[in-house]
Structures are given as C-alpha cells and as structure tokens.
Amino acid sequence: MLYREVGQYKTSYAADMAVFPILQDRIGIGVILLVAFVVIPLTGNDFLLNAVLIPFLIFSLAAIGLNLLTGYTGLLSLGTGAFMGVGAYACLKLTTYFPQVNIIVWILASGFFSAAVGVLFGLPSLRIKGFYLAVATLAAQFFLEWCFIRIPWLYNYAISGAIEVPKRTLAGIALTGPTATASTRYVVVLGIVVLLTWVASNLVHGRIGRMWMAVRDMDLAAELVGIRLLPTKLLAFAVSSFYCGVAGAMMVFLWYGGAEANVFAIDQSFLILFMVIIGGLGTLIGSFFGAALIYILPIVLRWVPEAFGLPLHPATVEHLQFLILGVLIIVFLVVEPSGLARLWQIGKQKLRVWPFPY
Amino acid sequence: MRAPSSGDTALGEVLLAVEDVSLSFGGVRALTAVSFDIRKGEIRAIIGPNGAGKTSMLNVVNGFYQPQSGRITFKGEARNSMRPYAAARGGIARTFQNLALFRGMTTLDNILAGRSLKMRRGFFWQVIRHGPALTEEVEHRRRVEEIIDFLEIAAIRKIPVGRLPYGLQKRVELGRALAMEPDLLLLDEPMAGMNLEEKEDMSRFIIDVNQQYGTTIALIEHDMGVVMDLSDRVVVLDYGRKIADAVPDEVKKDENVIRAYLGQPHGVSA
C-alpha cells in the first residue's frame, strides 16, 4: 500500500534512467544516509563501530570491487586478497615518503597502484577464459603474498614483519594510529565507501557497465557490436583492483591499525568471493548484503550459544562456523542462486502489490 | 536513419565483393573459391542446402573466420581477411541463426549496446555520469527508442531478453544490429522458427530497413517464398561452391540449383 509507483510519471528519458526511479526508494536511501552519517556517529558505541560497521563497510567495498570484475564482467578472480594487500602496502610507502600529505589522499591514491598490478595480472585474459583465468589470478595471489613477506622494504623493514600504522591527522583530529577514535575512523570510512559506491553505480548504469555485461554474456557478440575485448577486460581489472586496493588500505589504516601479511592471504580472497556470490553476482546492493551476512554471521554465532546459556569452547565455535558457513552456501545456492539481491528484488516486487498476491 | 553522405558508395555500386575466398577447417572445406558481390542498396539473398557454407560465408565477411585464400573488398578497401572490430567500425552489422543476445540484459540495454561504437564520452565523464555522459546517454536512448518503435517492441523494453519468446528475441537482435546504423546488414536466417504471421512482420521490417534507411542487406534464408519476394539478386551455394548468381526468377529455373535442392532424379520426371 505504501510502496506504489502510482502517480509517478516519467516525462524524460533521464528520469526514466535514474538509478532510483521510485520516490519511495529515494526517500529510503535518504533515510539510510542520514542515519549512517549523523545518527550513528553520535550514538554508536565503540564496539558497534569497531567490530561491526567499519569492517562491514570495508568488506562491502572489496565485494563491490570483486563484483565489478566477476559479477559484471564475468572474469572469475581469486586474487582479491592480494590486490587488497597491494593497496595497503602502497599506502604505507606513500605516507612514509610523503607524510605531510593527507592520509585520505594516499588511501585513495593507493588504489591506483592496485589497479596497475591488476591490469598486469589481467593481461592473460586476452587468451585465457573462465576457470583457467581464475588460476592465473591465483598466480597473482600467491606471488604477491610471497612479495609481502620477502620484500622487507614494503613494510619499512619492521622487525615484526608487519605493517605498523603511523599516526596521521586532519585538521588536528587523529585519523589513524592508536589515538584515532572509532567515530572519526567510521566517518572517514563511510565517506569513502559512499563516494566510491556512487562512482561504481555511475559506471555500471552507463556505457561502461553495458560493455562489461556484454563481454560477460557473450564476448563474441560483443566484439561484433564494436566492443573491444582486451581494453574492456583490462578496464574491469583496473577498476576492480582499485576498489580492492582502497579497501585494503582502509582495512589496515582505519580498522586494524596494523597488519601482518597473512591478512591478505587466499582465505581473504575466498571470503570476499562468497560475499559476492551469496550477495548476488552482478549487483551493487548484493555486495552489501553479502558482506553483511558473511561478516556478521560469525559474530552472531559467537553470541548465540552464550545467549542461550550453552558454554561452548571457542575452538568449537570456530569449527561450527565453518560448518554452518558451508551449509549456508549450499542452501543458498539451491534456493536462490542469484543471491540475496534477487531475494530483495522479489521482496520489493511483492511489496509493490501488497496486500494483493499479484 | 541517416542520409547518405558524399563519401559513401553511390547507389548501385559494389559495396562488398568477395573474390576466390576459400575456407577450410582442418580437412573440411567449407568454402571453395567463392566470388560474388553485393551492390549498395540491394537485398542479396544467399541460399543453398544445409551445410553449403552460407553461415561460414557470413562469418568470413564479418571477421569471425579468416579465409585461407581470397580477398574481401569492402567500401573500396581490399584485404585478405576481416577482423570483427574492423567490420563493426566499417559499418557491418549482423544477426545470428542461433541468437547472440546478451541474456543478462534487458531489451533496451541490448539495443543500447549496439550504440557502443557511437558513444564517445570517456572514462572520467562516465565516473561522474551527471553532465556530458548522461546527456550522451539520453541522446542515444532517443535513437534507440526510434528503433524500438519501428520494430514495435515498446512493450517489452524493460524485460530481460532471456524471458522473451523466440520471435521477439529475433526482433531485438535485429534492433541491436540496426542500432549500429550499418551500411551492410547481414541477416542469418532471420525467419527461422517463425510462423506465417511473424514471417510477414519480419519481411516487412526488412523491406522497410532497406527502403527507408537505404541499408544494404545480405540475407540467408531457407523459405523460398521469402527469398523470391524480397531479394534483388540471389547467390546459390552448394558444398562450399557457388553454383548460381542471378536475379530470383532466373535462379528459380536454374537446373543446377534444382538438382542441388532436390537431388538427382530417380526415374521420376523433375
């Protein structure tokens, strides 16, 4: 009853092509942004920010990156973790050599380094397709992992072998380092994620998104229509890696505060791939859904046994998490292979005609 | 869709010529020394029994296959083989026997994809979208809507093409080809799998495209009635060789053609 398009006529093509054509959707987004930018920083506690929202946003960004490559362009990649790592290490080196430049600038700039590496490892996509290309991205993953450990220059020769994040400020407020408050870091992360999500939305709704999807659906036909395959695929690698790089830099600088190389190992790549698949391949909102489910689930699982009074050994809980995650993946794939985004779409459809069945 | 400009080939002159084109796959000879031309503004039919090499011929023109020998001359430029991108840029568009639509996208997006070559706004503008990129998108949307009206598929524009019935999918594919504003349109069995009504619709579209927009058309088709009614000239292929090349009336009476389609007579008068 509330969610009706009745009376909303589009009188121009631009209006018809808008990202949120329905007024109720626009209001909804407005409310979410208001809550996110204003309400939460003022009222949220440190735990909510540190352990839930900041990582959720960061993983969502990485998931968007992978979704652009795998969901929209159809190029399966198992190197997400490594590309995130490139961003993190690039950011460290940039801020080490130019500490006077604002850290936010470097976080965004580190994406370009990731993009360059992504393009390099995307070159085989000229000849190789599908599953075989995924193995090429695995080569990138393992090689870069090796670099992160074996090239001490990357982590500033720290004895621990890990990235140690220096303190950086903006207008006197600490952004990174041990003194930065959770609220500050949350607002910065939120700002970057909202900005980059807007950019991703612009890209996928326009000419470039169509080119990517054409290459995914039938690359021979795409060539025929005048879409050049290699530049399109390389652009997908570049943009995707950019997003992953920024996410990686944020992960180290604005969340963990420091990191060892194993944070960017193959497990991370798989984790983000699950987020994308369960969330919905080829959708932006699916990236958020997937990140929410896969990231929040273990936290919930940790609290549920306690809430019910069952004292479970933490190791057992971890083993259970694996088991439940595995079962969830299969159940999801059986029930809705197009992911949570599709369920959301179906839900909205039903809402449009509610209370009628169809 | 656009008025012919002075740089184009004049009406009646040769737009595309294939000379002595031979194509083999391993031991299989798909085409042997085939030569014919297509004149600007005409509808040229390519017919022949199954396996004659008709689709292979289109694939050569379009750049999917590279022939082992022979030349292709398009708009005065001769080359040994074509590449898909060069063909698209040169103004060749095509539809397929088995449909090659982008199944994950809507009708509108599929046809808009056909405008890819014409869309110029670079990456930076696409990133911010509002401004020149959006203006360009609206402009092309306008053109695409003209095609959608022309093909009478307005009702299905927002539907993902995978859900459409076969006949409508073929129309969408035609729309995507038309969106490229091609000089030469290659149609591979556009009527396949259609009933009489659908065939009449499709025939009307093809004639309209040819007459209203001046598009040269090369058409593979099995329905002889359609071929005879629509085409200006006909090329007949059999086992990879050209066996006839004339106007429809002459081809209809050609003995070689009759023999190719009906086989050798078995004591029953043909």
Add this chain to the structure above:
Amino acid sequence: MHLLYQIFVDPFVQMGAAPDLLAQTLWDGLVAGVLYALIALGFVLIFKASGVFNFAQGIMVVFAALTLVGLHEHGVPAFLALGLTIVVMFVLAFGVERLMLRPLVNQSDVILFMATFGLTYILIGLGQLIFGGNPKVMIANELYLPSGEMRFKGLGGFVSFQKIDIAAVIIASLMVAVLAVFFQRTRIGRALRAVADSHQAALSVGISLEQIWVIVWFAAGVVALTTGIMWGARSEVSFSLQIIALKALPVLILGGLTSIPGAIVGGLIIGIGEKLGEFYWGPLLGGGIETWFAYVIALGFLVFRPQGLFGEKIIERI
C-alpha cells in the same frame, strides 16, 4: 651481465657439478609430482563425469586420512579401519549426490563450483569437530607400508630414496593403470565417458546420471584416501594438506581438465619443475618460491596453449 649469467648459466653449471644432488632433486620432484597427480586425478574424474570442478578434492584427502587415523585411535584394527573409511567415502559420495548435485542439477558451472566451496567448508568444520584440529600421525606401519631409506653410492656422491616414496610411486601408478582400464574397458567406464560428453544424450540412452555421479565421487573419494595415506605417511595428517591440494590446479591447467594422462604428465612436470626451480633458482630470489612457481609455469603454458597439453580444444560456435 652478471645477473644474466646467474639466471641462465650458473644453475646448469651447478647441476653438472653435483650430479648426485641433481638426481636427488629430480627424484624428490618426481615423488611430489606423483602426489600432485593423484590429487589432480580426483579432480579429473569428477570433472569428466559431472562437469563439476570439485574444489573440495583437497579437503577430501584430509578428511579421508583423518577418518582412517581417527578410527584406529579409537581401537579399530588398521585394515578394518581402512575398510570402514572406504564405506565412509561411499556415504559421502551418496550424500553429495543427493544433497548437493541433485538440487543443483541445471545450474551453471560457477554455481556448482561454489557449491563445492561450501562442501569444503562443511568438511573442514566436520573434520575439526569430530577429529580435532591437531595434526596426526598416519598409521603407516599398521598398514604394512615400508619405512626407512635406501642409499645408493654413485654419481659422485650418494642419492637416498625413502622407501615410502618408492611405495607411493608404485601404488599411484597402479591406481592410474586400474582407473585407465576401468574407463576404457568396462561398461560403467563407458557410461562415465558418455555422461562426461553430454548429460542429455546419456539420459536418453538410459544411463542413470545419479548412479554415475555416486560412482564417480566414490572413485574420487578412494583416490583421495590413497593420496591421504601416502601423503600422511610421508609427513603428517593435518589441515594444511588442503592448501597443498591447491597445487593440483596448475597440474590441471597443464594437463587439461579432462585428461587422465594429462593429470599424470602435468603432475610430473609441475613436481619436478618446482623442485628444480626452488633448488637451483630459488636462492637467487631469496627462497620460498615454491608457493607460486608452479602457477607461473602453468601460466606460461596457458598463454601458448589455453586448453592445456592434453585438454580438448575449446571451440566456440556462433
């Protein structure tokens, strides 16, 4: 200049200077290669018959080995434990077919691939819950597998062969031979090949897809068990084995996803190439290149032959 010498000349000089070390490295590479080939074999079996790329093959190796050792730890005699483990692998195959393959029967390859990811996590979770996360010792002695080493003097020094490695190579070769004969000569083997070619055509001649899938996943399970025993006997049974299984991917690339001989040849090339690379070129780069060298080898091959050495050429028709 010096760098060029280091890369292109020095390693070969070193090889010539100490032929016994070279022989040792080659042998170690061969053994590793055989084990990679066994894992790859499991992948190929399942892929050939169901078109599913079974990412869980690695964890199946670990799970099978864990089951065997776990049963023995609870007092079951070695060979009975072996038999019971085989039964468990059959139950697993049955479960996978019923609960994973059947509901997903028409979905795309990516979806099925992701489902095997889910299977991997389920097996990791189950394995850890039932057997604990600590590494275990394989019951090599109880299964009458040889131990100790044989040393040969020669080639300017001496070369040593672990007896368990020799046993591994022999058993693996036997297994491959049996599988090859099974595929080529028996009725079920023929049915498997038919299913690999086209599900619909196989259905139309009356082949039960479900039965075939259970059989093939069971066969892959037995291969996994064998691999687990051999590998566990050489080192230990732990979950880190699963990561090593990822090495099978470059093997599959080289060999092609659908070829049994390809899996073997690919395994040997990767195994030997990797060991040679690590030993002779590794020091140049600071060591530890084993983690990615195999992938780079595979990548190099892919660029020239996208379908692998023995794989079927991917033909796209439009």
